[in-house]
Amino acid sequence: MNEIPEWGTLPRMLRQRATAHPQSVAVIDGDTTLSLSDIRTQASQVARALISRGVVAGDRIAVWAPNCWQWVVTAFGIWDCGAVVVPLSTRGKGIETAEVLRRTGCRVLVAIDDFLGTSYIDQLATAVGGPSSDAPFADLPDVHTLVLLQGDRNIPGTFPWEAFLDLHDTVPLEAAEKRALAVEPTDIFEILMTSGTTGQPKGVMLNGGQILRAYWDWAEVCGLGKGDRLAVVSPFAHGFGINAGMIACVERLATMVPVAVFDPDRALDMVENLGLTTLAGPPNLFSRILSDPELDQRDTSSLRWAIVGAASVPDELVIALQDRLGFERITNAYGLIEGSVVTMTRPGDPTAVVAGSAGRVVPGMEIRLVDSDGAPARTGEQGEIQIRGYGVMQGYWDAPQLTSDAFTSDGWLSTGDVGSLDCEGNLRIVGRTKEMLIVGGFNAYPAEIESLLLHNPKLAQAAVIGAPDDVLGEVVWAFVVPHAGENPTEEEIVAWARANMSNYKAPRRVLVLETLPVTANGKIAKASLRERVDQLRTSV
Structure with missing residues (x-):
């Protein structure tokens, strides 16, 4: 593993990279191409405008x-x-976004006004009221400045993008450089919101030094480097998008291609037209590309490596990525916003390891598994995953009790994820403790059942939800997407499941869909599926 250069901070890293490689292409976004020199210049203008x-x-x-x-x-x-960046999800509505802005005490909001037919500013104004005499939103007094990336509004404290950048002339370059070079590696540089789909969002605090190292090492294992072109499908509002998609590309002199809305047809167009070398995302993203009926007529020869994560990966998917898309290297990994990168598969790992595990712990991190009593789980046994090391968060923003509750008395972060370790240290993710189903007294984990269902040759994707049951307490419901050309019935899939898995894991109901709903970062939107289950149960 090559050691990370002694940058320490994001500003110093950007300056070194832009000085040594000024013309290296860092961003391709439609008709806009930015070199590292361009990013440094425009970032300085943004900084000076903010200071003003x-x-x-x-x-x-x-x-x-x-x-x-x-x-x-x-x-x-x-x-x-x-300053500290607080990314906001484009899936968030006005009330949700206002709550995050209040809780983090944001001073400036940089936003797009209209996206996919929705006005974000109108949503926010509906939730918190209109402007005051000197601020964009009367009920968000901390937010004194609103910057619109597109369009304009006649609202106090509001600037269209170009007018905002013009403010940089009021602050001397020397003053801004002094501010940038005063940043310390231990300074908090981002607050990422987590658990928004299952409960009250929490703000995870991370510092620049730990994220620079985490994603330098991540890129080293994956093979991301100069000349690579990475389609950033995961939103910048998500930890993977901003850290792996944005920061790692600048660190490693790769080119990021931001993707606002994922479309498998557009992804293949980008592969052909831009020569993408790298794709990253959950398995269902790759499944959607592989299901494109015109895939075999498309030129995917530029693709070099893929990273999959966030779910179980069927052996068949790994093989299809190699055979049909031509990937030379496929990496699986496990990480979380609170812990950055924890485990990764390595170059040369066999298909069974890449498909069946998230690999081995990365340098500088530690992992242990414990049972429900807190005792160490033995090799092959399931247990809650606990981690510690340089990548672990600094805590939750303005939530000391939540921070304390997240750690054990001896300093390990309890992830809430359940997994097992084999004799070689490969981690297999089984599910989450909070998602665990208790079916007739047996513990059942959705991720494990989803993986088992994907052994059915007719199924391309699967998502599992628990539903209440008067006799067993809970039973399994499955939502599945067939492979192109396959038309399995619910009865066929249920029969197959009963023949091929433990009876308590076999789904009671199976709903066959054309696509699974997904969240902004490409994960399956299980909250939407739970609503579907509730609706179907109440309609019976």
């Missing part, structure tokens, strides 16, 4: 926009002035 609006080191700046080139220069500008 009174932003000081440690202030929180929210960004509410889909993946785009302005997101990139805004983020590096925020870090240049020593």
Whole structure:
């Protein structure tokens, strides 16, 4: 493993990279191409404009926009002035977003006004009321500045993108450089929201030093480097999008291609037209590409490596990625916002390891599994995953009790994930303790059942939900997507499951869909599926 250069901070990393490789292409977004020199120049303008609006080191700046080139220069500008970026999900509504802005005390909101026919600003104004005499939103008094990436609004404290950048002339370059170079590796640089689909969102605090190292090492294992072109499908509002998609590309001199809305047809167009070398995302993203009826007529020869994660990976998917898309290397990994990168498969691992596990622990991190009593789980036994090391969060924003509750008395972070370790240290993810079903007294984990269902040769995707049952307490319901050309019935799949898995794991109901609903970061939207289960149960 090559050691990370002694940058320490995002501003110093950007300066070294832009000085040594000024013309290296960092971003391709439609008709806009940015070199590292361009990013440094525009990030400095953003930083100086923020300083002109009174932003000081440690202030929180929210960004509410889909993946785009302005997101990139805004983020590096925020870090240049020593502030903290708070990414906001484009799936969030006005009330949710207002709550995050209040809780983190954001001073500036950088947003796109209209996306996919939705006005974010109108949503927010509906939730918190209109402007005051000197601020964009009367009931968000901390937010004194609103920057619109597109369009304009006649609202106090609001600037269209170009007018905002013009403010940089009011702050000397020397003052901004002094601010950038004063940033310390231990300074918090991002607050990422987590658990929004299962409960009250929590703000995970991470510092620049740990994320620079985590994704330098991640890129080293994956093989991301100069000349690579990575389609960033995961939103910049998600830890993988901003850290692996944005920061790692600049660190490693790769080119990021921001994707605002994933479409398998557009993905294949980008592969052909831009020469993409790298794709990253959960298995269902790759399944959607592989199901494209025109795939065999498309030129995917530029593709070099893929990274899959966030779910079980069928052997057949790994083989199809190699045979049909031509990937030379496929990496599986396990990580979480609170713990960054934890485990990864390695080059040369056999298909069974890549498909059946998330690999081995990365240098600088530790992992242990414990049973429900807190005793160490033996090799092959399931247990809750606990981690510690340099990549673990600094805590939850303004939530000392939640932070304390997340750690054991001896300093390990309890992830809530359930897994097992084989004799070689490969981690297999089984599910989450909170998602665990108790079927007639037996513990059943959705991720394990989903993996088993995908052994059915007719099924391309599967998602499992628990439903209440008067006799067993809970039973399994499955939502599945067949392979192209296959038309399995519910009865066929249930019969197959009963013949091929433990009876308590076999689904009671199976619903066959054309597609599974997904969240903004490409994971299966299980909250939507739970609503579907509730509706079907009440309609009976």
